[in-house]
Amino acid sequence: MSISSMIPRSGKVRAGLVIVAVFVVFAVFGPMVAQHDPNATSFDMLEPPSSDHWLGTTQTGQDVFAQFMTGARTSLLVGLLAGIVSQVVSVVIGLIGGYLRGAADDLLYILTAVFLVIPGMPLLIVLTGYLPSRGLFAIAIVIAITSWAGSARVIRAQTLSLRNREFVEAARATGENRMRIMFFEVLPNMLPLVASGFLFSVIGGILSEAGLAFLGLGSLTTTSWGSMLYFAQNSQALLAGAWWWYVPPGLAIAVIGAGLALINFGIDEFSNPRLRTGSRVRRAAPTSRAAGGDATAASAQAAGTRTADAEPGGAAGAVEPDDADAGEETAPAAPALRGSEMEGSPIIEVDGLQVDYPTAFGDVHAVRDVSLTLRRGEILGLAGESGSGKSTLTNAITRLLRDPARVVGGEITYRDSEGRGTDLLHLEDRELRALRWNEIAVVFQSAMNALNPVTSIHAQFDDVIRVHRPGLSPARRTELATEHLERVGIDANRLEAFPHELSGGMKQRVAIAIALVLEPDVIFMDEPTTALDLLVQREVLDQIVRLREQYGFAIVFTTHDLALLLEISDTVAVMRHGRLVEYGPARETYVDPQHPYTRALLSSLADLGSLA
């Protein structure tokens, strides 16, 4: 997404820009429009707004409108000046500290901490107390001195994370000097942060100036919103009910502050898509990897052709642009769906499932017309490259799809051991919660992120047991947790450990143990081994297969590693562009792949020697 496609769409940013623009116009042209001198006194004392005095007059007969406009100029000027100075200081200090590391960083970090912790306003008051003459410029500089630290710390953190990126390494390798790298390579990559820091500095500057002036510590010769309030307060304007005097300046400070903060919303949402609000794209897809991948899948799909497929009834609402140009797929191949050969009763039946992601560019069909049946005890391997829709498919079944993904067609049925079906897609929250983990458990892609970092392993076993088995005593719950931990080969004394104290492989095994604890009928494993190194991957896989034999649960195993799937699965399903292209027993699929895509995948494996 580019900046141009985003800013105009956010109502908040638009409102913010309009507000700020209005005040800039006030500041620039207001004093020219005003018919009175802001300091000229008259005998029209404390008069309400009239055609002559648009915002009434003060105690000494000064024109409030003229003062207000001059005040806008003062406030914006001080805010801007303080914002620029404080942002320059924080960028220089943050960049140098974060980039150079070492002693310079330590020193600057401590310096920043000092200014961060020492409260700004008292320091400001004391400093201005000592200023012999308080000009606007001096006030702005003093404000900047007391306010740069927060932003410097943010910029330092970002610099630390950017300094080892490839483009910076490359610049270092070509022998660019450090100053150039810092200001021309690193700095441009954190402009959103700098902009956001600048906006807050301006707000802070305006507020601080107003506060000082209100205390009578501002520039005594200049009219500002703060000094207006100072005089209003001192001449009892409030008690006199002279709202036209004290309401406009205070309101103006709040409105311009809000305007600047609204613009900052846009910056925040640009750098963190999850924060977006609004009707269309509420949040970015569950994870950017899935959304981005699916978007590319869909555009590639748009270039393909409609495959002659069963289940036309499932296609509700998903309109396919089939008049597109010929794409990379030259010959459309029919999907080869042989189905599962497993015996045993079905446990999950997916029928004609369609999942869409609405985007700014139209609906993306992430899963199109997928039907499959998982039987008790079966290992179904779901293969496909990133963005093929496999994660969207499993998330739809486990009801973990995130906004804006929508199931637009098809059915998913869960069958218990007696064959009674439950419509998973239309389950009430309470019933869904009861089914979850009891019958359907999930092992997430990366256990590094799947365990709550701030609670112990014990707590993460315990909450799920407590919720689903309310009758069990705490001692029994602990016993269950220990038992399952040991079953995946982890010593019971690690029960009280926190996730960060375990290795990657251990975390993944803990995640599996938690999945097993209620002895579910089926476990969804989303690339459970991808993040692990090869040796650990093997151990974890062996464990999964062994546990399956022991407990007899079914597994839906997602991965892009076809070789691995063929080895452990009973049945294999291959997805591409949101569709099942191959679905059949693992052995047959290996010996006799029907779909050209599967064949291509397998032959590339053979070239690599993976199946040797």
Add this chain to the structure above:
Amino acid sequence: MRYLLKKLGLYAFIAWAALTLNFLIPRLMPGDPVRVLIAGSEGQIDPEARDAIAAQFGLTDDPLIVQYFHYLADLARFDLGVSLSNYPVPVIDIISGAMPWTLVLVGVSTVISFLLGTGLGVLLAWRRGTWSDHVLPALTFLNAIPYFWMALILVLVLAVGLGWFPYAGAYDRTMFPELSAPFLGSVAYHAALPALTIVIGSFAGWVLQMRNMTVTILGEDYVSMAEAKGLPGRMVLFGYAARNAILPSITGFALALGAVVGGSMLTEVIFNYPGLGYTLFQAVSAQDFPLMQGLFLIISLAVIVANLIADAAYVFLDPRTRQGA
């Protein structure tokens, strides 16, 4: 506990920096405070008293380092000099009289504001994509209102207009300060409006931060896993999402607290509340430099201690900082 020790070291350093800054400000600022004082007195102070006043400040002709050690030695004896505007009351006495008022007022309202703000932030994050998103611009506006203006409006509406609250002072002047129920009631009654100002002025910031952080955390895998576990929404929200999202709020405490302290100083001025902020304002107006500096020092130290407490809470909440304990 290495984390906490490191923090302790850092804050000790910051405290030292605050002491030193306090020493250096009057010596480095353009303009001689003594001359400012004499000029400001409009002839009431005899220019010949200059040296005596300078000595009061510790601004002698000794080398800076000697002055510095004198300054530290005085501090060690809690000697912050003598107030000029309330001559000859020691600064430390004035401060210890004002301190409890501010501690209670700002302390209580900061805690209320933090709890209210973070709670509301979690709620808004949970209900995002609905009506709640429209609350955000309103909160942004609230967050940008200057404390002192908010105080003025509240005084006007609630104290002057409706007469619900007193608009100045910390307790009923007809009462004698003692530990009795009526007196404490009067204190609470007088503190209500200033506290309300501080809470309204500061809670929106907590809401916005907590909402954004919780929304970000809700996208994490461990929240999906909690959901997949079939835990009730409440548990997912508080045990997993909010529990993690609150951590940056606590590390950001320093930043926010500084703003709250600044804002509450202005609030005290408006309510004539006899705390540190009001006293500082009076000291600056009266150009009572020893009092001004003493107050700055004490306020800084109080904020440093508050930050240390926040960091201790952080250690308690985030096991990752306890590594190597």
